[in-house]
Amino acid sequence: MDTTFPTFPTQNSWPSAGGGTLNSNFQPDGPLINATTAIRLQVQWSLATPGGFPTAPTIENHSLYVSNSNGTLNKIDTELGSLLWSIPLSDYTGNLHSVSLNSTAIAPEGIVVGDQSSGTLLALHKTTGTLLWKTTIQPSLDAKITSPPTIDEDSVYVSVSSGKSPSSVAALDMKTGKLRWQSYAIPADALIRGPLALNSAKKRLYALTSSNGKVSSLTNTLLVLDTENGTLLWSRNLEKQASTVTDNADNNGVTLFTLQINGTTRDVVAIPEARGHYQVLDANNGTILWSIEVNPGSTNSIVGTSFNPYKSHIYVASNATDPQMHNAHYLTALDAATGTMLWNIKLPESSHINTKHNTGGGIASSPDIVYTSLPGGKITMVNANTGEILSSFDTQASIVSPPVIANDALYLGFAFTDNTGKLYKFTTQENVQISNLQRNQQRSLINRMSEQNDHHDEHDGDGSWSYSGSGSWSGSGGYGGAGDYSGGGAGGYSGGGAGGYSGNGAGGYSGGGAGGYSGNGAGGYNGGGAGGYSGSGAGGYSGNGAGGYNGGGAGGYSGSGAGDYSGGGAGGYSGNGAGGYGGGNYSGASRR
Known part of the structure; x- marks a missing residue:
């Protein structure tokens, strides 16, 4: 046709x-x-x-x-x-x-x-x-x-x-x-x-x-x-x-x-x-x-x-x-x-x-x-x-x-x-906020399916495609400089090092350090200060309270308990432990 x-x-x-x-x-x-x-x-x-x-x-x-x-x-x-x-x-x-x-x-x-x-x-x-x-x-x-x-x-x-x-x-x-x-x-x-x-x-x-x-x-x-x-x-x-x-x-x-x-x-x-x-x-x-x-x-x-x-x-x-x-x-x-x-x-x-x-x-x-x-x-x-x-x-x-x-x-x-x-x-x-949530949900599903099928991540391999890097917006309302959304710190997209997307280090996208995008430090985009978008109060969207969407309690969506979505325990989706989706390199080039 x-x-x-x-x-x-x-x-x-x-x-x-x-x-x-x-x-x-x-x-x-x-x-x-x-x-x-x-x-x-x-x-x-x-x-x-x-x-x-x-x-x-x-x-x-x-x-x-x-x-x-x-x-x-x-x-x-x-x-x-x-x-x-x-x-x-x-x-x-x-x-x-x-x-x-x-x-x-x-x-x-x-x-x-x-x-x-x-x-x-x-x-x-x-x-x-x-x-x-x-x-x-x-x-x-x-x-x-x-x-x-x-x-x-x-x-x-x-x-x-x-x-x-x-x-x-x-x-x-x-x-x-x-x-x-x-x-x-x-x-x-x-x-x-x-x-x-x-x-x-x-x-x-x-x-x-x-x-x-x-x-x-x-x-x-x-x-x-x-x-x-x-x-x-x-x-x-x-x-x-x-x-x-x-x-x-x-x-x-x-x-x-x-x-x-x-x-x-x-x-x-x-x-x-x-x-x-x-x-x-x-x-x-x-x-x-x-x-x-x-x-x-x-x-x-x-x-x-x-x-x-x-x-x-x-x-x-x-x-x-x-x-x-x-x-x-x-x-x-x-x-x-x-x-x-x-x-x-x-x-x-x-x-x-x-x-x-x-x-x-x-x-x-x-x-x-x-x-x-x-x-x-x-x-x-x-x-x-x-x-x-x-x-x-x-x-x-x-x-x-x-x-x-x-x-x-x-x-x-x-x-x-x-x-x-x-x-x-x-x-x-x-759109970034909406897309991040959608992306995390999709990746969670992908990860669970991968674990159920006992498959290696299809992106693993030599030569990483990373989300890290520098670069900055300038002008009124500019996004920021070093340590931005895709900040250049060690640890890569989902790694556990400083600057990691969901890492625990300072500046991490969801990390616990000062300035973290969803971190606990003062001034974080979703930080723990009073009135924060995802503050640290109980039930906060990304807070530390038990049962919070990204809370720190056991089983929390991005909490620190074993098996959680982005936690630090073994098997965490973006955690530091063994088997974490982002524990090492996120992906490898030329995988078909």
Whole structure:
């Protein structure tokens, strides 16, 4: 059965790079994160991995799919923050260097991922990760898939480039992987980069080429192809060079949308270019409607763009540099119909990382907020109407993926200079509290089932996926600094050491030390002070009284008695004793 791929994501999804076939990077739903609640965003969970996350995740309901730089594709539970499976692409391609640095795409039939070490496209089963099909589109040794997959109805579209052969756009059958057509961009020096954009109703596919050091009639050009057979319908050579700010193809590409201009409805295509040049064309014939140079006078590169159809605004994140390569990051709002600049702000810099050679980053928006992730590891949230900075979070990463919005939450992947990475989920303070309770209940059930079946935890193994790490929110209502929700102390996510999620040490999430999230010390979020949310009185939600939900009495949900949920006795779910679910490493990588 043919299924039309969404032009925009739904509240519980982000199915492809750019959020959908229009590549708008816009989430229309998700009312819990707005200009009022944005200052209360907190880290719900974070996952540290052996390889970084230079690409944006894709999401369907409570399943998140993301590839990392060590060549694996991973499925993660968005509620628990736990790894469900991790599969090396080399298992299916036979190429030890296989890696995907672009987003996957989620279709009803499966997950589609491209290999940047070969011209191979793969489809995997969403539940198990088993191979459904693989197709080598271009067999040359230096061929690579250079765009994230774009899916519509029963076809998947990607671009393929190599140093020797001409670049091409290919269409494959989504169910079988059979090649339907392949259209070549001439000459070979023209590279096709960035997400493709698709107008399903008019059966048109838009691709952007950039030069490989040489300029010709089809370098730095917009190509418009017929989706039925790959025929080139028309092309438009750009005034400036197409933006090639990074090898991560999730960031920049053409965006399709509809505008009311002088009382007439027009389909348009927006194009980011090098040196901060941005223009909007008629999508039917390539006529230039308007163009603008963002931050004129600088050697400026566009990091990412987003279109808000509710406000008819275009948001442009740019990385303006002087000849000494000192970065200055800007966010600009434009009127989509006229190109008029509405506001332009300088974004806060990372105080921890020298951003001279950093790459990556991107942008996404919702009705009220613009989210930017920039080189240097800082994520900033901005009021979409006024340009006011609401809050920012510094991850101290060197490469940042484009942000993704789904399930009333913000997801971001990062890569560090030591080839490790971390994936974050941010949500509102209220959602964190609800999700923590739900997560604990689910983990309790999982643990009990595991004990009954006498199975080892499926996440045990070499190489831990930990929830620990540093990072802090800044600005009004900021979350905190060191020792935060996923604090960096020894003991890991559920360990017993200082900073442990449910540990007994100081700063533990539910620990007994001063400042513990649910601890007994003064000032704890759920501390023991008078009036505390989960104070120490009898019957308190997380108190010490007998029978309390997380009380200290024998058998208490998180108490200290033997066999309790998070207690210190043997078998405790997150306790320090032998057999505790979090007594050692929480989980291991590559367990399938």
